[in-house]
Amino acid sequence: xxxxxxxxxxxxxxxxxxxxxxxxxxxxxxxxxxxxxxxxxxxxxxxxxxxxxxxxxxxxxxxxxxxxxxxxxxxxxxxxxxxxxxxxxxxxxxxxxxxxxxxxxxxxxxxxxxxxxxxxxxxxxxxxxxxxxxxxxxxxxxxxxxxxxxxxxxxxxxxxxxxxxxxxxxxxxxxxxxxxxxxxxxxxxxxxxxxxxxxxxxxxxxxxxxxxxxxxxxxxxxxxxxxxxxxxxxxxxxxxxxxxxxxxxxxxxxxxxxxxxxxxxxxxxxxxxxxxxxxxxxxxxxxxxxxxxxxxxxxxxxxxxxxxxxxxxxxxxxxxxxxxxxxxxxxxxxxxxxxxxxxxxxxxxxxxxxxxxxxxxxxx
Ligand SMILES: [Mg+2]
Numbered sequence: 001x002x003x004x005x006x007x008x009x010x011x012x013x014x015x016x017x018x019x020x021x022x023x024x025x026x027x028x029x030x031x032x033x034x035x036x037x038x039x040x041x042x043x044x045x046x047x048x049x050x051x052x053x054x055x056x057x058x059x060x061x062x063x064x065x066x067x068x069x070x071x072x073x074x075x076x077x078x079x080x081x082x083x084x085x086x087x088x089x090x091x092x093x094x095x096x097x098x099x100x101x102x103x104x105x106x107x108x109x110x111x112x113x114x115x116x117x118x119x120x121x122x123x124x125x126x127x128x129x130x131x132x133x134x135x136x137x138x139x140x141x142x143x144x145x146x147x148x149x150x151x152x153x154x155x156x157x158x159x160x161x162x163x164x165x166x167x168x169x170x171x172x173x174x175x176x177x178x179x180x181x182x183x184x185x186x187x188x189x190x191x192x193x194x195x196x197x198x199x200x201x202x203x204x205x206x207x208x209x210x211x212x213x214x215x216x217x218x219x220x221x222x223x224x225x226x227x228x229x230x231x232x233x234x235x236x237x238x239x240x241x242x243x244x245x246x247x248x249x250x251x252x253x254x255x256x257x258x259x260x261x262x263x264x265x266x267x268x269x270x271x272x273x274x275x276x277x278x279x280x281x282x283x284x285x286x287x288x289x290x291x292x293x294x295x296x297x298x299x300x301x302x303x304x305x306x307x308x309x310x311x312x313x314x315x316x317x318x319x320x321x322x323x324x325x326x327x328x329x330x331x332x333x334x335x336x337x338x339x340x341x342x343x344x345x346x347x348x349x350x351x352x353x354x355x356x357x358x359x360x361x362x363x364x
Contacts, residue, residue, distance in 0.1 A: 016131050017247060018122040019153040019161035020105060020138065023170035025118035026058035028148050029097045030087050041084040043068060043077050048088030050078035057089050061170060094118075097146055104142045108134060110354045111249045121158050123247040135173050159194050159243035160185070166192075178241040185241065186213030193238045200235075203227070215239040249354055256286050257298070257348030265304050265341035272301075272345060273333055279347040280329050284322050287349060293318030295351030297325055299332035302344035310346075311335040318353040325349065 022028065026044040031037055041063035046054015056077050059068045066081035077084065098117040105112055111123035124134055135152040142150045151172035153164025163185060164176035176184060185192070190212055191201050203226055209215045216239035223232035237243070258279045266272055276299060287294060298312040311332040319325065329347055 014125060015123065015156055016125045016127075017155055017158055017161040018108075018124050018131070018135060018138075019155075019158065019165040020120050020122065020142075021151050021153075021162075021165045021169070022101060022118035022142075023149045023151055024058050024060050025097075025148070026089065026094055027060045027063075027087075029094055030090075031060070032147050033093075037085055041066065041068075041081050042087060043074070043081075043084045044087045044089055045074050045077070046089065048086045050074040050086055059084075097148065100146045101142055101148070101150070104138065104145055107141070108138050111247050113248045121161065121247045123249070124154075132173065132175055135175075139171075139173060156241075157243035158245050158247065159238060160241050162194065163188070163192055181216075181241045182213070186211060186216060186239075188212050190215055193235075194243070195234065195238065200227075204235075212239050255298075255348050255350035255352065256283055256290075256292075256294075257346060258283055259300070259344060259346040261302075261344045262342065265343050266345070267339075267341050269334070269338040272338065272342060273330060275345055276329050276333050276347055277326055279345070280326055281322065283347060283349055284320065284325060287320050287352075292352045292354060293320045294325065294349035295319075295353065296349065297328040297332055298346075298348040298350065299329055299336070300344070300346035300348065301336050301342050302346075304341040304343055306343075308344075309336060314351065318351060 027042050030042060030044055039062065040060070042060045043056055043063050044058045045056040046052065052074070054074045056068060056070055056072045056074060058070060059077070063077075063081055063084050066084075068077045068080055068084070074086065078086070094117055101118070102112075102114065102120070105120050105122060109122040109124050109127070113121040115121065124131060127134060131154045135154055139150050139152055142148060149171050151165045151169045152174070153161045153166065153172070154175040155161035155164050156178055160176045160178070164174040165172060167174045167176070167184065188211060190196050190204055190209055193212060196204070204215065207218060207222055207226060209218060215235060220232060220236055223235060226232075227235065260275060260279065295318040296312055296314040298310050300308060300310045302308045313328040313331050315324070315328070
């Protein structure tokens with residue numbers, strides 16, 4: 001937490017964060033399959049039948065003009081826009097499109113934090129090229145690969161990058177600096193800020209706060225009278241465009257690991273311990289090849305009756321150090337009931353984080 005809301009934190013000054021958000025994602029995937037629907041109000045939700053229960057997942061911009069938004073009951077949407085085309089949700093199709101989009105994102109930066117199927121934060125601080133050029137190129141690549149349109153926001157942190165990606169949607173490309181706060185962010189409703197939900201917004205309205213600028217102008221004492229000191233501090237920081245949250249890259253790859261099924265069930269804890277170590281050595285090689293550190297170790301055992309159990313241990317800091325990880329593997333293994341016959345042993349590393357250039361994993 002920054003000591004003063006007026007000054008950026010030391011780590012923040014150098015960061016460049018990009019927020020990529022696909023425009024009307026589900027609906028756009030549907031339009032790709034049914035180009036004849038382009039230009040029409042299209043609503044994706046539930047079983048695609050407004051006479052049955054269900055809510056709007058995504059609507060095209062042509063439908064949003066009628067006041068239709070995500071989470072609205074399909075019945076209401078049909079009333080607001082009787083001519084809309086309703087389509088059922090098809091998750092396998094959206095997952096496939098999402099995988100293509102994330103391949104494009106991963107090529108820009110490995111420091112990538114997915115948010116659902118159609119959004120992600122990228123930390124592009126390490127890139128030396130112009131952030132706007134990076135954004136423009138990424139949008140072009142996504143469009144060429146998937147025929148879908150993304151909005152890109154760039155900022156000094158996640159808070160402003162996310163606000164930026166929304167400012168010129170659809171097909172937006174916006175760079176928001178903290179110096180732009182007064183002009184571009186302060187006029188926005190306070191709900192725009194991360195962490196301001198309906199209840200917080202209601203309490204803020206009680207203090208006369210409607211837009212972000214109202215919040216920025218509010219004396220801290222008034223906020224602390226209504227909210228906990230911590231909540232008040234974080235609201236005040238948000239109103240000033242300050243956000244220290246790192247891009248959480250550990251979900252780039254979920255895990256790496258190995259499994260081994262024994263020819264004959266294994267009943268020796270000494271042998272399991274030895275095998276687990278050999279497997280870890282191989283996995284650690286992969287870890288270093290990919291310049292990653294791991295925070296969590298999981299050991300899986302499948303017994304003769306096919307019941308499967310896992311035990312995990314986590315570190316506070318990621319590492320690629322063999323001995324540190326081996327100690328965790330040993331702990332996990334002996335947390336299992338080892339007197340039973342084991343048919344399969346698995347060792348897995350997760351909580352993976354990109355290492356920096358000298359091979360040492362970094363915290364975020
Ligand atoms: Mg989106």
